[in-house]
Amino acid sequence: MKFLAIIPARYASTRFPGKPLAVLGGKPVIRRVYEQVTDAMDDAVVATDDERIFEAVRAFGGRVEMTSPNHRSGTDRCREAFDRICAREGASYDVVVNVQGDEPFIQRSQLEAVKRCFDRPGTDIATLVKPFTEADGLAALENPNSPKVVLDRESNALYFSRSVIPYLRGVPREEWLSKHTFYKHIGLYAFRAEVLRAVTALPQSVLELAESLEQLRWLENGYKIGVGISDVETIGIDTPEDLARAEEFLARIDRR
Incomplete structure (x- = not known):
């Protein structure tokens, strides 16, 4: 391909x-x-x-x-x-x-993980997730600016949400990260060429408007989203403060 x-x-x-x-x-x-x-x-x-x-x-x-x-x-x-x-x-x-x-720190291994999703013929779209760790803390898990994803047994996306999913009933919230693997969505997408043309012609959907997540439009319309899993931590830059953290991250890499 x-x-x-x-x-x-x-x-x-x-x-x-x-x-x-x-x-x-x-x-x-x-x-x-x-x-x-x-x-x-x-x-x-x-x-x-x-x-x-x-x-x-x-x-x-x-x-x-x-x-x-x-x-x-x-x-x-x-x-x-x-x-x-x-x-x-x-x-x-x-x-x-x-x-x-x-x-700026997207890694080859992450890109390759997304590419491998298309080894399965049924994949229309692919994206990437990273497991939350206990070190991330509950605040990171509950951050609505960091969408969460639940997967099926074949690592296809079932749903994306700004809320914490799944909800662990009967488990104290402070223990959630130790009792379940939650996945953080990394905003990297790949589309079969014909699917890219099709999904961009679709009107916004009910779930997309509710969560402000465009990938829900694709799920609502029946497209299968394969998910690659990465343990690599990267820093996206949304604010000047992120840029300062990225400078520190780059300095640590250069010292290795």
């Missing part, structure tokens, strides 16, 4: 405007994401709606597509970039991998 990674990158982030161009260890964040991804994929491209990001990617020799500023999600931006590439180059890709532009 041939895999294309598309990295959506917006400038107008509410919590951290311009974060793709924020400097991390001497390089823009978007460059670090791009370099992490190109090692594991057949091709990679940044999809942006901002001329500053476009020029920054070209400056370090990366591939980049200019897209509309009106997309409601990174998935929609990926769809436009994918269509542009196919129309211009006639390229044939089996799977499109949506890698968030604020994940």
